[in-house]
Amino acid sequence: MGWIWDPSLYAGSAEYYARGRISYPVALADALAAELGLDGSGRLLDVGCGPGSLTLVLAGHFREVTGIDADPGMVAEAARRADAAGVGHARWMHLRAEELPAGLGRFELVTFAQSFHWLDRPRVAATVRDMLTGDGVCAHVHAETTHGTTSPEPLPHPRPPHAEIGELVREYLGPVRRAGQGQLPDGTPAGESEIYRAAGFTGPGRVEVPGRVVTRVADDVVAGVYSLSSSAPHLFGDHRARFEADLRQLLHRASPDGLFSEQTSTIAVDLWRR
Template structure:
C-alpha cells in the first residue's frame, strides 16, 4: 500500500470543500486541451453576439472558456471558489482589459454582480447546489439572456496505465476533495434547469478533434483532475509522478481524439 492511499478524512456522503482542486491550478492550462476557436464562432452565430452585453462564467477555473468568449462581450466575469485558479486566470488574461475575476462560490450568487446576456457552465455545474444556483442564475439574466451548459471534455486518458496507477495510490473509489464519488458526478441537469423556470434546450455542437500531448502535458493533465489533484497523494506525490513517467515511457507524445462539444442553450422564455 502506498503511503498516500486514503490520506485525509474520506467520507461516504460527498460535500464540496475547498480542497477539491487544491494544487491543480498550475497544471490546468498545460494539462487540458484548449477549447477550440470554433466554439466561440458557434456561440456568436447562435446568439448573435456582437460585443455588447456581459458574460458570467460560473466555475471558470483558470478562465479557459471565459477568455475564449471575452471578446464577444463588453465585460466578461469569471467566478470560482478556488483562489489559485483565479490567480492563474488573471495571469492567462494579461492584456485582456474586459475581464474580471470574482472569488466566490456559485451558491453565493447573485452576489451583487448585476445582469448578464450569457451565463455559462462548462464542466462545473455538477459541483454546485444545482437547483439553488440555477434559480439564482435565471434571475441574473437580461430579458433576452441565455444560460449555456457546455458538455465537453478537455481531457481524455491517453494510456490505461494512468487509471491503474491512480487506483494503486488513491484506492478504487473516485476521490473528490475530502470525500469520494463512488457513482461519479450527478447528471439530470435538464430537469433542474426546467424546474428553475428555463425553457429549452436548443443545442448546437462543435466537432471533436485530434490533439497530440507530450509526456509533460499528460502528467499535468492527471494533476488537473479533481480525482487525482496533487494534494490527494500526500507524501506519495513525487513517487506517483515518477512511476507515471516510467509507465508512459518510452513514448514521447500521445495522440487522442477529443469528443465533440455540445452546448445546450436555456432561455428565460420560450425559444
Template sequence: MAEQSWQWDPSLYSGSARYYPRGRMPYPKALADALAAELELDGSGRLLDIGCGPGSLTLLLADRFEQAIGVDADPDMLNEASRLAAEANVDNTQWHHLRAEDLPASLGTFRLVTFAQSFHWMDRPKVAAIARGMLATDGAVAHVHAVTHEGIEGTEALPHPRPPHAAITELVRSYLGPTRRAGQGTLPNGTARGEDAIYRAAGFTGPQHIEIPGRVLTRSADEVVAAVFSLSSAAPHLFGDELPKFEAELRKLLHDASPTGTFSEQTREIAVHIWRP
C-alpha cells in the same frame, strides 16, 4: 449539496490550478463562433462564467462581450485566470472568488451565463434559480458538455500513440483506492447528472442543442501528466508524501507508451445546451 452525500470543500482542486491550463485541451475557437452565431453576440452585453477555473472558456469568449466575469471557489484557479488574461492582453475581465451559491453578489445582469464542466459541483437547483435571476431580458444560459482532460479511445490511425488512459487510471487507483476521490470525500457513483430537469424546474425552456466536432491534437508527455494532476480525482494533495513516486511511475508509463514523449488525442465532440428563461 442536497442531491448527494458528497459535500464540497475547499480542497477539491487543491494544487491543481497550475496544471490545469497546460493539462486540459483548449476549447476550440469553433465553440465561440457557434455561440456567437446562435446568440447573435456582437461585442455588447456581459458574460458570467460560473465555476470558471483558470478562465478556459471565459477568455475564449471575452472578446464577444463588453465585459467578461469569471467566478470560482478556488483562489489559485483565479490567480491562473488573471495571469493568463494578462499574457493574452485581455483587459475586459474580472475574477471573483466566491462559490456559485453565494451569487448574485451584486454583480448585476448578464447577456450570457455559462457553466463548463462546473455545474455538477454545485447545489444545482439553487444555482440554476440564481442564474435565471441574473439574466438580462434577452439573456440565456449555455451549459457546455465537454471532456478536456483526455480524448476518446478508438481504432483509427493517429500520427502518434494515444496516451495509455486505462493504465493511468489503474495507476491512480493503486495509490488512491478504487473509489473516485473528490476533495475530502468520494464520489462512488460519479458526478451528478440529470441537469435538464433542474433547468426546467428553475423556469428555463429548452434546451437548444449545438455540437462542435472533435479534432485530433498532439500532446506532450508533460501535458498528459498535467492533465492527470488537473483532475479533482487526482489532485496533487491527495497523494501526500507519495506524490514524487507517483509522478515518476506515471512518467515511466508514458515513456513506455511513447518513447518520444509525443501523443495524439482524438477529442470528443463538445455539446452545448442553450437554456432561455
C-alpha cells in the same frame, strides 16, 4: 453522494489545469457568437471558470467578462492568463456559485463548463435565471477535456494510456474516486435538464462543434492527471514524487518519443432561455 463541498477539491491543481486539459477551440466561440448574435456589447458570466479556460476563448465577443470560482488558486491563474493574453476587460472573483447574485447585475450569457455538477444545482439555476437579461441565455457546455475518444481511427502518435493511468492512480489513492477530503463512489450527478426546467428555463436549443485531433507531450498528460479533482496533487501527500516517477515511466513505455495524439469528441452546448 458521500461527498460535500470542501475547499481542497482542486487544491494545487490550478497551475496544471490549463495545460493538462484539452483546450476549448475558437470554433466554439465562433459557433456561439453566430447562434446568439454576439456583437461585443454584452456581458458574460462564467460560473466555475477555473483558470479561464472557456472565459478567455469567449472574451472577445463581450464588452465585459466576469469569471467566478470557489478555488482561489484557479482565480489567480485565470487573472495571470488574462494578463498574458492582453485581456483587460475581464474580472475574476473568488466566489462560490451559491453566493450569487452577489450584486453582479444581469448578463446576456451565463456559462457552465464542467462545473454545474459541483454545485447546489437547483439553487444556482434559479438564481442564474434571474441574473439573465430578458433575452439572455444560460449555456451548459458538454465537453470532454480530460481525454479523447476511443475511436479506432489512426492517429499521428499513440493515444495516452488513460486506462493504465487510472489504474496507477487507484494503486496510490485507493479504489474509490477521491474528491477533496471525501469520496465519490457513484461519480458526479447527472440529470441537469430536469434541474433547468424546474428552475423556469425553456429549451434547450443546441450548438455542436465537431472534434479535432490534438497532439500533446508527456508533460501535458502529467498535468492532465493533476488537473483532476480525483488526483489533485495534494492527495498523494508524501508519495507524490514516487507516483509521478511511475506515471512518467508508464508514459515513456506508451510513447518513447513523448508524443501523444487524441481525437476529441464533439462539443455540445445546451442553450437555456428564461
